[in-house]
Amino acid sequence: MIGFIVSPFVVAILGGWLLRRLPHRAAILAVWPAFLALLLANEMRSALSGGGRLVEVPWAPSLGLSLAFNLDALGLLFAILITGVGALVVLYASRYLEGHAQTSRFYASLFAFMGAMLGVVLSDNILTLFVFWELTGFTSYLLIGFEHERAAARTAAIQALIVTGAGGLALLAAGVLLSDVAGTTHLSAMVPARASIVASPFYAAIAGLILLAAFTKSAQFPFHFWLPNAMEAPTPVSAYLHSATMVKAGVYFIARMTPALGSTPLWTTAVTLAGAATMVVGAYRAVQETDLKRILAYSTISALGVLTMLLGVGTHAAIVAALVYLVAHAGYKGALFLVAGAIDHEAGTRDISALAGLRRMMPITAVAGGAAAISMAGVPLTLGFVGKDGAYEALLSANDWFPWLLVLIVVASILLGIAGLLAGVVPFRGDVASVKEVHEPAWPLWLPPLVLATSGVVVGIVPSVLNEPISAAATAIGGESVDVSLRAWHGVTPALPLSVLTLAAVGLGYMVHEALRNRTWTPPYGTEGVYNGVLSALDTVSRTIGPALHSASLRTYVMVIVVTSVLIGGSVLITDPALGSALPRTSIAAHDVLIVFLIIAGAVATTFARSTMAAVLSLGAVGYGVAMTFLSFGAPDLAMTQFSVETLTVLIYVLVFRHFRGLGPLSARLIRVRDGVIAAGTGLFIGSLLLSVATTDTAPGLREYFAEFGPTLGHGRNIVNVILVDFRAFDTLGEITVLATAALGVRGMLRFAADGHSHGGVRPVSSPIFRTAARLLMPLLLLFAVFLLLRGHNEPGGGFVGGLVSAAAFALYATAFGVQRARQALLVRPLTLLGTGLLLALVSGLPAVLRGQPFLTASWMPGRIALGTPVLFDLGVFLVVAGVGLMMIFSLAEES
């Protein structure tokens, strides 16, 4: 079943390929959602007889993340609407967008939306629901902005994304809180945890965030403004996303969360009031518009308000009414949108003041429009009537302040009825207004609205076919078993006079609809103004703060970072009682004093050097001093590495610094004093920090672990090397990749500058003594490098230092005989060394993967000689480091 739920994503990917083969056959894409609808209907049948079922595939169990789907009646009801309306919309779009250059982009977004929407209504895990929820918002953004060459479409797309995306973030926050409070991420498991959720101190935050998400998605007041603007989307999208499906995701979510969170005063009040306000505002604004799609957009907002309000009221009758209303609305509103699209497609305008008499040229479309309009107006024997009548009944039987809601819903229903007639009847009646030559559109443009509209009438005559699914879905929301017996005619009930009153008022209002439009008060300032105000305020803030924070001066950044760290770190350190009483643990030997003196003298000389060469040589002295420190404190590996790195670094410094002038001061004296104070403060902080840390006992654990298991698990006696190539090999793999990238960057920068011309580069040293020495030393150094590599696992050495020494050997040779001869002596290119090394390191991790162990887990061959994948890995490190060093030195020396 999961395969079917995600199958629209597959269609989204393959559809584009299919359309390139069959550019005029987009209609066949409609087959798949139609098939899915049948499949889901079958699933619904088994859900009705045997209850819903949970399907679960673990995804990331450690995060509580699983692809869990709840195939119960509530979710399936939505899923059938999504796929059923989806099939009709795809069929419609195949004609509506025919000839458009980028239809494959359209269908890709549309099918991705379909898959995401199915995910929203069927997910049983709040985290996956969030992912799908955001995906519907994102695909909606793509579809609203489909005609992205128009600025209005772009603005509307971004607005919808920001508003619904903000709601999505609220949903994520709510999901995190909720799964923490309820102890589960599964929606179905939250219902039994209801008592603890409602009693939790976070309940108000959870409910508020969930409702914020639902209200933004379902365009509830005051977040409703994005929906009319979203009409910039192609009409099939408006019909599908912004009327029949996506905007109902919020309503669905409220319904889904009601058993776990609902029926509290907070929930009931917030949902009811938001719904009622939305219902009235939307209906009122709908009759003031002349654009068909905007009329329908506002009436959709109003209908969403009705649904929300009914869910807020929350009685069984109200829930049933909401579900019937929802199904009816998907039918008639989808049909009216598609009719509006057909009119726009044929007549070239959607302005009802310019449209009239189209029934003669477009009779079938007119039938579809009329049938949808009477359902929307709530004429008896339509499903719209059943839904509206149910809502009246529900509010009549409820108590408290529900009489006020009854008044409001009657007013809204009257306005909605008028809006329905404006959209479905006005363009077709009256005399011909010669807009342009108009014909009945091709069948894909009239069949889908006709099917949607007539189904509303057919089901309206025998509404009892919906009894079972609605009952099961209402049970999922209400918690207790809800009986449903829908009838086309309820007999004389208290709701009947209200229905008659509504119909009469609709008729009356329709006659004076122009006056209603032109002579009514239009709010001068909407909530969209608030949205725009907030956005431009944010703009102003970032425009003010931005330049102040981003001075684009590296030195300012360094200064801010350093001063902040020192102040924060220093304030912590200064309160540390151990600082003053720190006692040294290691005695001072005479040679240590010399070494530290070398480091300090080198650092001071580097700082005040006036020539680049003096600075580089003092820097080298510092490096050698540090290396000697390593040597005297039990780190021969570090010392060897540091010695070879220092040698190569000095070489690279010299090769680059021959291009630079002296180092005389550029800054004013005062600035140098200020920097000196900052620097001295940093030094003081670091020194105190080190003193306090080095004299504190470190927690045992890691050291002992490696000491014990290095020889047994790692088959090596040099623990540092065992850590590098075995225990932490994945880190090392990352590090050699960084090195390789740096070397390729150096090579790229120099090649880019050289424009392919080689100018000969640095001239070799011509002294015969130096050349003879180099010729003798190079093979010895190489031999030593290999020796270091081979013994590295058991004695100081290893791939890093071996690679550095071999690079130094070739660097020496290049200094004596020129880069050209050194390249010849190397036989392969440095790039090949580097690539081979990376490949070897990667390959050494594969045997473990094949055995189902984590990547780079060591494998050892049995026998006296230790042969295993870490040896191969170390060889890879060796080659990469050698390749990196040579690539850098050769490219630098070759540059003129």
Add this chain to the structure above:
Amino acid sequence: MEGLLALAAGVLYAAGIYLMLRRRLAQLIIGLGLLSNGTNLLIFSAGGLTRARPPVVPDGASALVAPYADPVPQALVLTAIVIGFGLTAFSLVLAHRVHATVGSDDVDDVGREG
């Protein structure tokens, strides 16, 4: 001895930061080099100092014999040294390219060109 090394690391940091606050490209990079050395020294010493006992298992023994130098900071510092080499080389060449393109080794001129 901890005090001496703390002094050395502090001086390296102070010199490194001072140079990084200079306007010359070359000094910026040299400062970075001093800072890397200071950091390596800092991490190494922070793990605790032990004189002349490398973390290598002696012949015949099956595990390290205490006291021995902590191998964990050593492994960290070893890769840091080599990465520092890559970083230095890359930033040197970058500075060189900037110098050649802008025609000045004053960091403030780079901003003006941009």
